[in-house]
Amino acid sequence: MISKKMRPFLENNSAIRMMFEEGKKMAELYGADKVYDFSLGNPNVPAPQKVGEAIKEILDEEDPLFVHGYMSNAGYPQVREAIAENLNQRFGTSFAGRNLIMTVGAGSGLNVALKTVLDPGDEVLTFAPYFLEYRAYVTNYDGVLVTVEPDTETFQVNLEAFRAKINEKTKAVIINNPNNPTGVVYSEETICALAAVLNEKQAAYGHEIYLISDEPYRELVFDGAAVPFVTKYYDNTMVVYSYSKSLSLPGERIGYLLIPDEVSESAATIDAATIANRISGCVNAPSLIQLAVGRCVDCQADLDFYDRNRKTLYEGLTSMGFDCVRPQGAFYLWMKVPAGKQAKDKASSDGCSRETAAAAGMTEAADRKELLAAEAEFVQAAKRYHILAVPGSSFACPGYVRLAYCVSYETIVNALPEFRKLAADYGLSV
Amino acid sequence: MISKKMRPFLENNSAIRMMFEEGKKMAELYGADKVYDFSLGNPNVPAPQKVGEAIKEILDEEDPLFVHGYMSNAGYPQVREAIAENLNQRFGTSFAGRNLIMTVGAGSGLNVALKTVLDPGDEVLTFAPYFLEYRAYVTNYDGVLVTVEPDTETFQVNLEAFRAKINEKTKAVIINNPNNPTGVVYSEETICALAAVLNEKQAAYGHEIYLISDEPYRELVFDGAAVPFVTKYYDNTMVVYSYSKSLSLPGERIGYLLIPDEVSESAATIDAATIANRISGCVNAPSLIQLAVGRCVDCQADLDFYDRNRKTLYEGLTSMGFDCVRPQGAFYLWMKVPAGKQAKDKASSDGCSRETAAAAGMTEAADRKELLAAEAEFVQAAKRYHILAVPGSSFACPGYVRLAYCVSYETIVNALPEFRKLAADYGLSV
Numbered sequence: 001m002i003s004k005k006m007r008p009f010l011e012n013n014s015a016i017r018m019m020f021e022e023g024k025k026m027a028e029l030y031g032a033d034k035v036y037d038f039s040l041g042n043p044n045v046p047a048p049q050k051v052g053e054a055i056k057e058i059l060d061e062e063d064p065l066f067v068h069g070y071m072s073n074a075g076y077p078q079v080r081e082a083i084a085e086n087l088n089q090r091f092g093t094s095f096a097g098r099n100l101i102m103t104v105g106a107g108s109g110l111n112v113a114l115k116t117v118l119d120p121g122d123e124v125l126t127f128a129p130y131f132l133e134y135r136a137y138v139t140n141y142d143g144v145l146v147t148v149e150p151d152t153e154t155f156q157v158n159l160e161a162f163r164a165k166i167n168e169k170t171k172a173v174i175i176n177n178p179n180n181p182t183g184v185v186y187s188e189e190t191i192c193a194l195a196a197v198l199n200e201k202q203a204a205y206g207h208e209i210y211l212i213s214d215e216p217y218r219e220l221v222f223d224g225a226a227v228p229f230v231t232k233y234y235d236n237t238m239v240v241y242s243y244s245k246s247l248s249l250p251g252e253r254i255g256y257l258l259i260p261d262e263v264s265e266s267a268a269t270i271d272a273a274t275i276a277n278r279i280s281g282c283v284n285a286p287s288l289i290q291l292a293v294g295r296c297v298d299c300q301a302d303l304d305f306y307d308r309n310r311k312t313l314y315e316g317l318t319s320m321g322f323d324c325v326r327p328q329g330a331f332y333l334w335m336k337v338p339a340g341k342q343a344k345d346k347a348s349s350d351g352c353s354r355e356t357a358a359a360a361g362m363t364e365a366a367d368r369k370e371l372l373a374a375e376a377e378f379v380q381a382a383k384r385y386h387i388l389a390v391p392g393s394s395f396a397c398p399g400y401v402r403l404a405y406c407v408s409y410e411t412i413v414n415a416l417p418e419f420r421k422l423a424a425d426y427g428l429s430v
Numbered sequence: 431m432i433s434k435k436m437r438p439f440l441e442n443n444s445a446i447r448m449m450f451e452e453g454k455k456m457a458e459l460y461g462a463d464k465v466y467d468f469s470l471g472n473p474n475v476p477a478p479q480k481v482g483e484a485i486k487e488i489l490d491e492e493d494p495l496f497v498h499g500y501m502s503n504a505g506y507p508q509v510r511e512a513i514a515e516n517l518n519q520r521f522g523t524s525f526a527g528r529n530l531i532m533t534v535g536a537g538s539g540l541n542v543a544l545k546t547v548l549d550p551g552d553e554v555l556t557f558a559p560y561f562l563e564y565r566a567y568v569t570n571y572d573g574v575l576v577t578v579e580p581d582t583e584t585f586q587v588n589l590e591a592f593r594a595k596i597n598e599k600t601k602a603v604i605i606n607n608p609n610n611p612t613g614v615v616y617s618e619e620t621i622c623a624l625a626a627v628l629n630e631k632q633a634a635y636g637h638e639i640y641l642i643s644d645e646p647y648r649e650l651v652f653d654g655a656a657v658p659f660v661t662k663y664y665d666n667t668m669v670v671y672s673y674s675k676s677l678s679l680p681g682e683r684i685g686y687l688l689i690p691d692e693v694s695e696s697a698a699t700i701d702a703a704t705i706a707n708r709i710s711g712c713v714n715a716p717s718l719i720q721l722a723v724g725r726c727v728d729c730q731a732d733l734d735f736y737d738r739n740r741k742t743l744y745e746g747l748t749s750m751g752f753d754c755v756r757p758q759g760a761f762y763l764w765m766k767v768p769a770g771k772q773a774k775d776k777a778s779s780d781g782c783s784r785e786t787a788a789a790a791g792m793t794e795a796a797d798r799k800e801l802l803a804a805e806a807e808f809v810q811a812a813k814r815y816h817i818l819a820v821p822g823s824s825f826a827c828p829g830y831v832r833l834a835y836c837v838s839y840e841t842i843v844n845a846l847p848e849f850r851k852l853a854a855d856y857g858l859s860v
Contacts, residue, residue, distance in 0.1 A: 001638040002702045009705045046494040064476035068679045111711035136709035208431040249498045251717030275439045279566035281541035286716040287681030
C-alpha cells in the first residue's frame, strides 16, 4: 500500500546514498583506511572552531526558551538580517532580512521554492549533468524535469540546447553553480547569456520563468574563479544556499532561500514560500544551529585543504592518462570513463543525453547501452581497489564518474596507487 | 505566478501563527508582562539542563565530522536504538532501531508518513477539533481530509460518526493523543473501539487503513491518566513523535516516525518513508540535536510546572462561570465561548461540525454563522484585555477557544483578573 508515486523510488534508490551505505560496510570489512570512498559530498574539513564556540556561547548567554523555541516561520529576524548584510557587503546587493527564509538545508530550500511556484505539468529545465534529486524535488509538486544536454567540451550551459528545450510550459530553470558534479563554475558570460534567453522567453510567453540558483558551493572556488551573483543579472531569480559545505555542517540541515525584491510580486512570493516551508512540516529551520550560523556569517571555509586535495587528485589522475575536467569549484572531480576493451570509442562526447540518444534512434540507444555497461564495469573495477565513485548516470550523464575529493588528504594520497592499478587495467599510459 | 495550490494559503494563513506575530507586536507595544498570550504551544518550561549539557559534551567529546556530518537518512543508528530501547522499557514493546526514522519534528514525521502511503484522492479521517495543519499536510499529497464530528460531551472519539465517515477510499486515520486542542486523553476503551472498527473495515475493503498517531504530548499527562501505546492495539499503526513539548525543543525540529514490524510490508514501508524523508528535502533530522536527544531519552518534562498552571487556570476560569473541558493531557485548555447577548443559546453542543451544519441545511448554517460571529466577538473581547486565545474554528470546531497554558505561571496569575473582567462583560456568575 505504498503510494504509487513512492514505489519507483523503492526500486531505484539513490545510487549515491546506496554507495554511502556500501562504503560504511566496506570500511567495517576492510578498515576505514583501506577504503577510498569518493562517493559522498560529506566534507572532511571539520566545521570551523567558531561554530562550536558559537553554539556554546549561545547556550551560556541566551535564554533556552529563545534558543530552542519557536520563532517566526521564516527564521530569527536577527539571523536573517546578519546574512543579508553579509551578502550585501560581499556582492554589493541590497537585501533585507525579509528577503531571506531560513530553511532545513538547500534540499528543503529547493523544495520550498518549487512548491511555491509549480503547478502540475509545469516544466523545470536543468542542465545535465545534474544532482539527480532535482528530479524527485520537481516530481514532488507534479512538475516535469526536462534535461538540457551538456556542452561536454566546457560543461558550461549549452545555450543552443537550452533554446531548443525552453517553451511556454517552462516555469523554472535550476542551475547549480559551482557545479555538482562537474566542478565547473559558470562564468559571467554564461549567466548573461542565460538571462538574455530567459528575458526574451518571459516576454514571448507572457509569464514569469524563475531562475533557481542552487549555490551550496558558492565559497568553494579555486584559481581565483568568480561566481556571479545571479540576482544581479536576472530579476526573477531565487537563490538557494546551504551551510553544509562552506561550514561543513551537512547533517545540521541549515540554509536559506533568498527571494529578492526584484522578483515579481516579491512580498506575496516570500509569504507563500514561508507558508510552504511551514506546511511542508519543517515549520522552521532548526533553532540553535540557525542562531549559530548567524554568528558565523564571516567564517571562511578551509579552501587550502580542498585545493591541495583538488590538485593532488587532478594531477595524479591526469598523469595516469585519465581524462578529467579541471575542477574550478565545489569539491568534485568529473572524470570520463576510459574506453575498455569492449567499450572502446563508445564514451563519445555526446553520450550525456538520454533525450538525444532516444531521438536519434536505435544506433545511439545501443551506444548508450554500451556506455552504461562500460560505466558500470568501470565502477565495479574501481570497487575492486576499494575505490568508490558515483557513476555519471546518477547525474543523467553516463560515461563519466564523479569523485568527491572532500575526503582526507591521506585518502587521496593512498588512493592514487590504487587508481594507478585501475589505469593499468584499462591500458592507459602510465 | 504563485502556484494554484499555495494561493488559498496566502489568503487564509494560519490563525495561530498570525496570532503569534500579533502577540509579539502587542508585547512590544504594551510590555510583555501586560500581554497574556495563550495562543501558541511554545513551552515556557526551559529545556532540561541535561539537554544543554549533552550538547556541550557532544561538542567536546565527539569528532565534529561525526557531529555535524551526514548520517544514514533515517538517523544515527545509536540514537534510534537508544529510543527504541527506551520505548520498550516503558511500554513493553519490542522495537528495534530500524523501526525508527528520525524526522524534522512531528510536522515532518506526519508529512513523511502521508507521502509514503497516500495516492491522490485517498481520504484521511481525523476527529474535530483537530490541529488544522493536518489539512495542509494531507493536501500536500493530494489526499482529502475528512473531518469526523466530535462527541462534545467527552471529546473522546465519536465512534458513530467515525463509522459513518469511513469508506473504501479511507487510507489513513490521524489521531492526536493527548489531544491538541482539547487536552483530552483517549482512553484504552476508545483506542480498542477504534481498532475494532479499523480491523473490520480493513477486512471489508481488502486494503490497509493506517492509523497515524500523532503523540508529541505523550508524556504530558496529569491526574495519573494513562496514554495507551497504540501499536499494541492495531497492527497498521505509525507513531509520530516530537521532542518539542516533552523536552521544550519546538524550534529544534527533532522527532521521529515509528513504523513497527507489525505494519504490512514493514521493511518496504520503512524504506519508502526513509526515502520520502530524504526527497522532501529534509535529507535527515538535524544531527547535533539528534545526538543530544539520544543522550536524553530518560529526561522528564517538568510536569509540576504544567500541572500548577493547569489547575490554576482551570479552577480560576470555572469559578468565574466559564465552561471548560478539564484537561488531562497536553497543555491546552478547551473553553466554550459563553453566549453573548446576541449569540445566547447558539453555542450549542453540536456546533462543531461544518458537515453536520451543511447537511442539516439553512437553519444550522445560520446558527453556525452566528456561532462564528460569537466566537470572533469573544476573541476580540479577550484581546481588549490583552488576552490572546485561538478561536475554535482554527480547529474546525467553532464556538470554543483554545488556551495554551504552557506560559509562565505569572502570566496565568496576572491574566485571571482580566478573565474576570471578560466574564463580567459576558454576564457570567462571578
